[in-house]
Amino acid sequence: MALNLEELGIAPAGLDAVRPFAVEGLDVRGRSVAFGPVLQSILDRHDYPEPVSRLLAEAIVLASLLGTSLKFDGRFTLQTQTQGPVSMLVVDFASPDAIRACATFDTGRVEALVKAGKATPEALLGHGHLAMTIDQGQHMQRYQGLVELDGISLEEVARRYFDRSEQIPTEVRLGVGELYTRNEGEGHSKTWTAGGILIQFLPEAPERLRQADIDPGDAPEGTQLHEMEEDDAWVEAKALVDTVQDVELTDPEVSVEMLLFRLFHERGVRLFDPQPLSDKCRxxxxxxxxxxxxxxxxxxxxxxxxxxxxxxxxxxxxxxxxxx
Missing domain, CATH: 3.90.1280.10 (HSP33 redox switch-like)
Incomplete structure (x- = not known):
């Protein structure tokens, strides 16, 4: 089933823009983004090793999905501090559209992981914590949430943050890719691409949001865990997002609208005005x-x-x- 945006009177969000959406049949709201020149500009400026650039790109995607949810003029900052080879990532989003990012890393340790074939995002980050800070401006109190980094991905970081801090069931997929283009004569050029999708379960009935308690960890043997069945609508929404492949998030030919249509056309997806992003330092x-x-x-x-x-x-x- 093809998607013709012109017939629907919808202007595509294009690259470097976050598209908010709602799947009302599943009580789900979310945002999706496809990055292009803005990401390329940020990563080219720093010229980090490939694994560090890839990790920072993931953080940029996640920060854009979260930062564009601000309903006021303010800042959203995502920052990691760890014992890993990449000791710090900072992505700073200033509403409505400005994003900037940088990383601090140990070149020798990163190269050692690359040679060993173990330069995964989890290994690069190592153990530490990730802070998400919301600054509402002068004379307003800042809010900060912390998530422990213990060998988990940035996708899992987002899930844990909303589960524990906001009690909002959340699912997220992040993808980063490289496109190689042959140049006339010899050689080729490399272009970074990235994308992501985040959904949250927000039913009107509060009882549908009930979740199991956090795992008690080192509780005495025989302790009965608190278990609850997930809402069917949320199970369905998560299952759909879990089918998203990295290539669907990183291929410039696959628009945000095409992806959302593939996932939710049977339930119906409502699109809201896109939020453009810009590479802008303060x-x-x-x-x-x-x-x-x-x-x-x-x-x-x-x-x-x-x-x-x-x-x-x-x-x-x-x-x-x-x-x-």
Whole structure:
């Protein structure tokens, strides 16, 4: 069954845009995204090793799905701090559309994992925690949720976060790929692509949201676990999303609308206006001057080289020079 958006009067979201949607027959709401030039621009700027770029791309996809849910002008930040070879990932989303990202890693440890064929996202992250922070602006309290990283994927991080912090059943799929294009003559060029889909079960009847208690862990032997059957609608929605293949999330020829139609056309899917994304850093000369003004004369002297203080933004690599 083909999908003709023109006949339906729907403009495709295209690349670098999040498409909110609802499957009312299953009491599900969600968002899906397909990345293109914005992701390429961010990753090209940093030129990280391939496994680090791939991991950061996953984090960018997840942060875009979560950040675009903000209903106010604010910021959403996803940050990992771990003992793994990639000790830190930071993705910063400023509503309505600005996204920036960077990573900190140990080159030797990353190369060792690559040589051993074990450079999986879980191995790169290692053990630590992931923080999701929502900043609603000046004079408003910040909210932060933490998820332990113990060898789990970023997909599982999102599931645990919403299950434990928000008590909202959530399913998420993330995909990152590379497209190789032959150039005239010799060689080829590589293009990063990525995509994701997130759904949440939000029925009107509160009793349908009941879930089993968190596993008691080291409870005494014989402790009876609290078990509950999942709602049939949620079981169906999860089963559909579980069929999504990475190629469907990373192929530029497979639009967000095509994917949602394949998954939910039997139930009916309602599309909302897409939210474009942009590669945009919030650094500026004025902001950095403000930071430097807080340092003492002695501290500034230590930063000065050849009479100049040079500050490089970790997100966009922009360099700012000041008199020492």
């Amino acid at each position: 650094c500026s000369r004025e902001k950095i001057e403000g930071v430097l003004s807080g340092f003492s004369v002695e501290e500034k002297d230590e930063m000065t080289v050849d009479g100049r203080i040079v500050v490089t933004c970790e997100f966009c690599n922009a360099k700012y020079e000041f008199d020492g």
